[in-house]
Amino acid sequence: MREKVTALTPPDNNKLKLSKIKTTAAGIPAALSSMKHGITRMGVAKTVKSLMMVNQQKGFDCPGCAWPDPSHRTTFEFCENGAKAIADEGTKARVTPDFFKKYSVQHLSNQSDYWLNKQGRITNPMYLAKDSSHYTEISWDDAFEKISTQLNSLQSADNAAFYTSGRTSNEAAFLYQAFVRAFGTNNLPDCSNMCHESSGKGLGATIGIGKGTVTLEDFNKAELILVIGQNPGTNHPRMLTALRDAKNKGAKIIHVNPLPESGLNRFKHPQDYMTANLKSTTLADIHLQVKIGGDAALVKGLIKIHHQKGGIDESFIDSKTDGYESMIESALETPWDVICMDSGLSRQQIEHAGEMCANSNATIACWAMGLTQHRNGVTVIQEVVNLLLMGGHVGREGTGFCPVRGHSNVQGDRTVGIWEAPSESFLERLEQGLGFQMPQHHGYDVVHAIKAMRKGDIGVFFCLGGNFISASPDTEATAEGMQKVDLTIQVSTKLNRAHCITGKEALILPCLGRTELDITKDGEQFVSVENSMGIVHSSRGGFRPASTHLRSEPWIVAQLANATLGDKHLDWLELTDNYDNIRNLMEKSLHGFEDYNLRIRNPNGFSLPNPPRDDQSFATDNGKAHFTTNPLPNVSIDDDKYVMMTIRSHDQYNTTIYDLHDRYRGIHGNRRVVMMNANDMMERGWKTRTIVDIISHFNGQTRKADQWIVIPYDIPSGNIATYFPEANCLVPLESTADISNTPTSKWVVVSLHESNSSQEEE
Numbered sequence: 005m006r007e008k009v010t011a012l013t014p015p016d017n018n019k020l021k022l023s024k025i026k027t028t029a030a031g032i033p034a035a036l037s038s039m040k041h042g043i044t045r046m047g048v049a050k051t052v053k054s055l056m057m058v059n060q061q062k063g064f065d066c067p068g069c070a071w072p073d074p075s076h077r078t079t080f081e082f083c084e085n086g087a088k089a090i091a092d093e094g095t096k097a098r099v100t101p102d103f104f105k106k107y108s109v110q111h112l113s114n115q116s117d118y119w120l121n122k123q124g125r126i127t128n129p130m131y132l133a134k135d136s137s138h139y140t141e142i143s144w145d146d147a148f149e150k151i152s153t154q155l156n157s158l159q160s161a162d163n164a165a166f167y168t169s170g171r172t173s174n175e176a177a178f179l180y181q182a183f184v185r186a187f188g189t190n191n192l193p194d195c196s197n198m199c200h201e202s203s204g205k206g207l208g209a210t211i212g213i214g215k216g217t218v219t220l221e222d223f224n225k226a227e228l229i230l231v232i233g234q235n236p237g238t239n240h241p242r243m244l245t246a247l248r249d250a251k252n253k254g255a256k257i258i259h260v261n262p263l264p265e266s267g268l269n270r271f272k273h274p275q276d277y278m279t280a281n282l283k284s285t286t287l288a289d290i291h292l293q294v295k296i297g298g299d300a301a302l303v304k305g306l307i308k309i310h311h312q313k314g315g316i317d318e319s320f321i322d323s324k325t326d327g328y329e330s331m332i333e334s335a336l337e338t339p340w341d342v343i344c345m346d347s348g349l350s351r352q353q354i355e356h357a358g359e360m361c362a363n364s365n366a367t368i369a370c371w372a373m374g375l376t377q378h379r380n381g382v383t384v385i386q387e388v389v390n391l392l393l394m395g396g397h398v399g400r401e402g403t404g405f406c407p408v409r410g411h412s413n414v415q416g417d418r419t420v421g422i423w424e425a426p427s428e429s430f431l432e433r434l435e436q437g438l439g440f441q442m443p444q445h446h447g448y449d450v451v452h453a454i455k456a457m458r459k460g461d462i463g464v465f466f467c468l469g470g471n472f473i474s475a476s477p478d479t480e481a482t483a484e485g486m487q488k489v490d491l492t493i494q495v496s497t498k499l500n501r502a503h504c505i506t507g508k509e510a511l512i513l514p515c516l517g518r519t520e521l522d523i524t525k526d527g528e529q530f531v532s533v534e535n536s537m538g539i540v541h542s543s544r545g546g547f548r549p550a551s552t553h554l555r556s557e558p559w560i561v562a563q564l565a566n567a568t569l570g571d572k573h574l575d576w577l578e579l580t581d582n583y584d585n586i587r588n589l590m591e592k593s594l595h596g597f598e599d600y601n602l603r604i605r606n607p608n609g610f611s612l613p614n615p616p617r618d619d620q621s622f623a624t625d626n627g628k629a630h631f632t633t634n635p636l637p638n639v640s641i642d643d644d645k646y647v648m649m650t651i652r653s654h655d656q657y658n659t660t661i662y663d664l665h666d667r668y669r670g671i672h673g674n675r676r677v678v679m680m681n682a683n684d685m686m687e688r689g690w691k692t693r694t695i696v697d698i699i700s701h702f703n704g705q706t707r708k709a710d711q712w713i714v715i716p717y718d719i720p721s722g723n724i725a726t727y728f729p730e731a732n733c734l735v736p737l738e739s740t741a742d743i744s745n746t747p748t749s750k751w752v753v754v755s756l757h758e759s760n761s762s763q764e765e766e
């Protein structure tokens with residue numbers, strides 16, 4: 005009999021240690037941390053070999069974020085968090101059938117995400133029978149038999165949903181979407197629905213492409229770089245090298261963030277020590293400590309000053325854009341007191357930054373979740389577009405938009421078809437290339453898929469990678485939905501909470517990692533990925549798989565398709581004998597992938613078409629870049645409430661917890677922490693380590709999470725920060741960004757209540 009499992013991350017009884025906040029990022033501590041993670045998990049030899057292979061032209065792509073590689077590689081092309089991602093995949097620890105015999109699902113659900121991840125690589129396909137409390141081993145054939153029977157017993161193809169995490173390669177993702185569409189649905193929710201969907205929608209509607217327009221080289225040509233709502237020091241660390249190089253070439257950097265992140269303060273490149281260069285580099289020239297949700301007001305202010313101070317590219321505006329007049333009118337009409345109140349910044353601060361924008365001949369704007377995961381995520385990004393279009397800062401050297409992707413192939417997955425709302429032209433091209441009809445009605449994104457599960461409309465939920473339950477908002481609501489599903493299938497490398505919160509029956513299909521050799525009957529195979537700057541390049545594993553039972557993602561998808569549909573659409577099995585076969589299909593089915601098999605063998609891969617970058621053209625309805633006029637969002641909250649944003653620690657990658665040291669912020673051991681403004685704490689009569697319960701408020705609904713330790717932190721008054729996935733249970737399912745439907749994990753209205761057990765001992 006299966007006992008009740010806990011969806012929420014269990015209470016954290018680790019001791020909280022606080023240390024001094026770091027003012028310099030990376031340096032020797034980063035090198036030591038990289039080695040420590042490597043050697044403790046993989047041993048010396050494998051650590052050295054894998055760190056010399058990662059991000060190299062003949063090596064494997066880092067399974068971490070999607071920051072691009074320079075065309076001229078250095079000996080070591082990795083950062084501390086890349087090293088942790090590799091060590092995590094290369095770990096010697098194993099989760100075997102015996103492990104699952106020992107631990108029930110209920111027991112596993114009571115463990116922390118850190119503990120679950122540390123158990124290591126899953127070695128065999130596993131099955132959780134109905135009402136059973138323990139997973140048991142299953143053969144691959146029996147697993148596919150179960151899935152195909154379940155899929156083919158569904159009333160409609162729309163009673164199934166197929167999730168993708170951003171680590172999936174182009175080849176696996178293309179085959180997956182082909183299978184899902186051959187099966188008859190567009191239910192392809194993916195992790196970008198929860199992260200850069202707002203960027204895709206915001207940019208797509210204004211410049212005609214839902215991707216960034218800069219190259220790595222542009223950073224060396226920029227005069228001004230805006231880094232907004234992003235913490236590259238932890239989430240895209242090699243970006244700090246590009247920022248340092250830009251600074252050394254005279255660029256200015258404006259850092260916009262409610263938190264003073266060390267990564268934008270000073271940077272010390274660990275490899276500099278090898279040349280006895282001990283100097284560190286100050287990165288941000290100014291830090292605008294905006295209130296959570298105050299970015300739109302800030303950018304309106306910058307637009308006003310830019311308009312006043314000049315630097316307007318009139319010939320670009322006249323010839324290449326529309327909508328300028330109404331946009332500028334709305335900005336000029338926006339009162340300064342509203343701008344200062346909403347942004348939490350002084351007019352002087354905004355004027356200083358605005359002048360820097362006006363004086364720059366080449367500006368790049370970078371952003372991440374701090375802009376996308378808000379109700380106005382799409383329109384605030386369009387305000388940033390407005391600001392840069394004023395100076396014609398797109399499609400010229402040193403200029404452009406840079407939404408930085410946090411997952412190594414999240415952009416690639418979307419490009420090759422992981423898209424629940426594909427355009428007609430995209431489906432048409434697929435039909436031509438694949439030779440079978442595509443379902444035309446749009447499918448479920450992440451939030452809609454959860455709602456459909458909660459209504460009992462999803463009989464089969466297939467996840468290609470990821471940790472859906474922990475990455476999603478409203479943890480308990482999502483869990484209730486998933487537990488209504490008849491069969492959930494999780495393709496994974498390591499253990500996580502998605503293996504505990506399952507459907508009535510569940511399967512775990514263990515796959516090869518990015519670092520591992522993928523050998524088929526045609527020999528060693530390589531896959532490809534697309535980085536944040538639209539460069540598609542190859543990735544070759546180099547290590548013996550963690551288990552002989554592991555299979556590649558393309559193989560798993562092909563077997564699934566063949567078992568479910570037979571070969572009437574495609575000869576799925578033949579396609580995975582040699583991935584050139586898959587790429588041949590992609591050449592015929594996708595715009596920009598011509599001569600794919602030839603160009604992917606270029607040492608640095610190839611760039612996909614990017615009209616704004618390539619020739620300052622815009623694939624919009626009228627071929628013009630669109631200025632947009634957007635009202636400011638209402639950011640006022642009741643006096644007894646706070647705005648909470650969820651963040652990552654430095655020892656975390658998405659929902660994967662590598663360790664318990666948020667080194668830059670000086671927070672160690674315990675993750676159930678509330679970073680709060682010291683004056684706000686004093687007002688409540690609270691000391692450091694006071695224990696509180698958090699309640700979120702949304703449309704009359706409340707959600708509660710108990711036992712959080714309050715610590716003073718440099719954050720604007722009325723704002724607090726907590727770590728996800730622990731705080732995701734407070735993010736309402738219905739609270740999403742307009743247009744993109746991205747959960748508002750950076751904007752959650754909460755109240756704080758002193759908990760019965762009031763103080764954590766020192």
Ligand code: SF4
Pocket residue numbers: 066067068069070071081082083084085086087239240241242243
């Ligand atoms: S910056 Fe991103 S891609 Fe590069 S090594 Fe670090 S985690 Fe990996």
